[in-house]
Amino acid sequence: MRRTWITYLLIAILPACHEEPQVTVSLQYPLVYPDYTDVTIPSNIAPLNFILRTPADQVTVTITGKNRTIRVAGNQKIRIPLRKWKKMMKSAAQQTLFVSVVTKTKGKQIHYLPFKWYVKPDPVDPYLSYRLIEPGYEVWNKIQLIERDLRTFDERVIADNNLNSGSCMNCHVYGGQDPSLSMFHIRGKNGGTILNRNGKIDKINIRNQNMISNAVYGGFHPLGRYGVFSTNVIIPEFHTDATRRLEVYDSASDLVVLDFDSNKIITQPCLSDSNTYETFPAFSACGRWIYFCAAGYVPLPDSIQSLKYNICRIAFDAETGMIGTAADTIWNAKEMDGSASFPKPSPDGKYLLFTTAHYGTFPIWHREANLQLIDLKTKKTDQLKVVNDTCSDSYHSWSSNSRWFVFASKRDDGIYGKPYFSYIDSTGRAHKPFVLPQADPEFYDNTLKSFNIPELSTGKTPYDARDVKKIYKETEAKKVF
C-alpha cells in the first residue's frame, strides 16, 4: 500500500519537474556564419558546414530535400556528415533544400525561419587552387599554393615557398581550367615561370631586354601554344585612412605574347606605348582576341584618382602569331566612371566578367571594388548586385561550363579574402554567392591568411610541391627572346 502511494506520488510529481520548453517561432533567419542563407549551390559541392553566431546550448539543424532528410546537432557548430550529404546531393539536383535551425537555450526553444539551398545540376569544376598568403601588403613570408577538392575537404599543397628558399610565388592560372595546362611565377634567384604543359613542367624566364619587368599577370590561349602577359613596374603607397590601407599602381606597364613552342616574345607597339598603361590581358574563348585593360598616362601618385582603365581588345592570329594593330574599347572607363581590372571571358564566349573600382589598378585594396558582367552579344552590363558586397569583390575565374565563377571577396572583415562561388543561369542571371565550405566552420575565424587568386580546374594538377622544389633548385630557366 505504502509502495503504491509512493509510486503514485512520483508519477504525479515527475511530470511537473519536467517542464515543457518555451517555444518561440522566429520570422528571421538564424545568424549563421558563413552566410549560407538562400544560396545557390552546385550538386557536387562539399557540405556547407556553418556556425551559429547567437549563443545557444544546443542547435539542431534539419536539412530537408524531396527524398532525403539530414538531421545534425551541435553546440554552436554544425558539421554535416559527408556521406549523408553526398547521398542527398545525388538526388537533389534542381531541388531546393530547406534548412531549419532550432536552438535551445536555458529551457527556451527558438525555431528560426528555414532558409534555402538551391541546388543546381550544373557542377562546378571540382578543383580550386589558390594562394594562401598574409594580407601583408607588398611583402610575404610563408606562401603556399593549395589545390582543394571542392567535393570534399581534401587539400594538397602544390607549391610551398618553404621549399623554395622563401621566394615569392604568384599568379597561378590554368588554361581553359585544364589541369594539364597551367603556370605560376616563382621570383628570386632561381626563379622563373613554372609552366605545366601536357603534364610536363618547365621553367622559363619570361623577360627579355626589351621588357620593363618579368611577366606578371597572364593567361593562356585556348589552344595552349601562346600565353599573354603584362609586364608591370608596381609601386605601393599607403593611405592615411586605416580602412583603405594600401594603394598599388603601375608606374609603367605593357603587354607581350609568348609562343611557348619557340619561346619567342611577340609584341606590338600599341601594347607597349609609354603613354598608356596596359595590363590584365586575357585571351578570348575563341582565341581571336586579347582582352586587356588600358589607361592613359596621368602623373602618379598625385593624379591617382584620375587613373581609370578601359577594357579593350585587340585581334590575335594564332596561326601567324601576329597581334593586331588597333584596339577597340569594349568598356569605357570615363563613361562608366570607374576603372576596370581582370577582364575574363567565359569559356563559352558569351560573357566578360571583370572588376571595377573607382580608380586604379589594384582592386583588392579597394573596398568599393565590385564585379560586373558584360554580355558580349548584347553589350549590356550587369552590375551583379546580388553578387557584390561592400568590401572588395575582385579576382575571379570561370568554371569550364561557364555556369559558375569563383571570386575573392573581403566581405567578412575587409582584410582577409575568401573564395566565393556564384552561379550564372542560362538567362545570364547571377545568384547569391556562397563561400568555400570548410570542415570546421570556425576556420575562417581562426585563419590569418588570405585566399588569393582562386582558380578553378577540372582535375588535379600533375605536380606537387616536391616537383616544384626540384625544378626550382635543379633546373635553369629557359630564356625567351
Next chain:
Amino acid sequence: MEANWKILCLTCGAGIAASSFLFFHFFYPYHLFFREQILLFLYSKEYFLSYFNRPAWLSCYTGDFLTQFFYLRGGGPLVLTFLLLLEWFLCSKIIRIITKSIRSCLWALLPTGVDFTLYCHLLHPVSVSVALILSFVLFIACHAIENRKLALTTGIALIFLAYWLAGSALFVLVSLIVANDWMNGRQKLFKPVSFIFLALLVPYLFSKLYLVTIPQAYLFPATLSVSILLIPAVLITLIMAVIVKRLPQRHVPFVMTGIPLMFLIILGGGIGSYGNFKFEKILSLDSETYFGNTGRVLHLSRKYQLKNRLSAYYINIALSRLGQLPDHFPEFYQPATQGLFLPVVPSESWQNILFSSEAYYLTGDLNMAQHSAMLGMTFSPNLRSSRMVKRLAEINLVAHDYRAAAKYLRLLEKTLFHKKWATDRIKLIQTGEEPAWLSAKRNQIAKTDSLRKSNDYLQSLNFLLDQTEGNRIALDYLLCYHLLNKDLNSFQKIYHQHERLIRRPLPSSYSEALLILLFKSGASREKVNEYGIPAEKVSSFISYSNEYEKAKGNLKQIPTNYNHSYWYYYHFATFRKNKN
C-alpha cells in the same frame, strides 16, 4: 650512504629550481614576456589540428601551451623551472638505469644546464625541452619491456612514434636505447645498427610528407641550430658517466667537485654566449611600454643609461605619453631623429618592425601602425602574435571598422589571457559605447584620406596636424623631429602654424630653440616677450651664450648644468651613421 646521496640529489634539484627561477625572474624576465607576445595560442580544435602539419606535433603543442603562461609575471620562470627540474629528474633516472651510477643526479645537471643557458636565446623554443622530456619518457617505457623480441619491435615502432611526437629528440631516444643495450651486455649489432639507420632515415622520409626542407626535418622542433646542442649534451654526459664509473674509487672526490664545477662553467659560459642583456634591457622598455607602465619605462631608462636608437625610441614614447617630450628629450641620448620612429624596411629586423607599431599608433598614424603590426606579425617566427592581434583589433576599433576589429577580437576570445580584453571590446562594438581612451584616440586620427610613401614621417605628421584639432602628440613629434634634425627654420614654420596648440608655459626645448632663432635674427626684447618665454630661460640663455663663446666650441668647457639643454644638443651633437 644512500641517505647522503638522497640529500645530494635533493640539493641538486633545489639548486636547479632556485637558480633557474631566480635568474629568469630577476635577471631575464622580459625575454620570456616577449615570447608570449609573439605567439597566439588558441583554444580551438582547428588550431590544435594544425600542429599535425609538422613533425613533433605534441612537443610543439605542449611547448606553445606552456609558453602562453609567460604572459604572467613569474609565469615564465615557473614554467621553465618546472621543465628543467623534470628534465633533470628524468635524465638522472635514465643515467642511473644505463650506468647504474649513484652520481646520476649530479651528471643530469649538465644537460639541464645546457638547456638552461639555451633559454637565453629568444628563439630557443620550449618545445625542444618538451621533446627531450618526451624522449626520456619513451625510453623509460621501452626499458620496462623485458622480452627482447618485443623490445625490438616496440623500439622500431617507438622510433616512428618519437619522430611524430618529438621530432629530432628521436636521436636521444635511439642513443639511449643503444647505450643501454651496450652497457647491459646486449652486444648484437643488428639492433643498434638498424635503430641508428632508422633514426637517420625517418626524418628524411617524413620531410616529404611534411613538406619541410631536409635540415628542418632533422632539427624540428628546434628552429635554431644551437638548440640541437641539447642532444649531444645528453649523449656526452652519458659517455662521461660511463667512463667515470670505471675509474678507481680514489677519483670520486674529483668527480664530486668536477661535475658541479662543470655545471657552473656551462651556466656561466652559456649565459655569457647566449645571454643578451643589452637586448633584455631593450625588451624591458618595450614590454613595459606595451603594458602601459610609462613611469617604469622612464625609471628603467634612467637606470640603464643606454645609448642606442631603440632605447631613445621608448624614452620618447614614454615622455610623449606624459606630455613631456619637448621638456625632457634632451636629457636622454638621442640619435638625431632615429629615436622617434622605427622604419619599416627590409633591412630592419622583424623585432624592430614589430616594435615600430608603437610610435605610429601613439601619434595617430593608424595605417602605418597597422602596416607595422601586420608585417611584424608576418615576419615573426610563429607568424602570429597576441600583441599584434591586439594592436590590429584596437586600430580597427578606433577606425570604426568593426568587422575587421571583430575578426581579431574573436581570435583573442579563444585565448586564455586576452579573452577578457577582447570581450570588453566586443561589448563596446555591441553597445556603441565610447570610453575616454577610444574617444581620445579617434580625435587624433585623420578625417580624410591621402596617399604617401611608407616611412615618410614628415608627410604623415603634417597631414595628421592638418586634419585634427588637437593632436598634440603628433605636433610634439613633428617639432622635436625638426629640433633633433637641427632644422630650426622648419621648426619655426610649424611652430607658427600650430602655435595655439602648444601648451603654456612653453616646453623647455621649444623656448630654447626659439631663443637660438631670435638671437640669430637679432630680435628685440619685445619680440622675445611676445613668445612668452620665461625670464629665467632668457637669463639662462645669456649665461650659456657667454660660456659658449668663452669655450670657443670646446664642449668640455661648457658647464655641466647645460648638458640637458637643447642649446647643448644644437651646438655639439654630431650626426654619424649608427649601426643600431
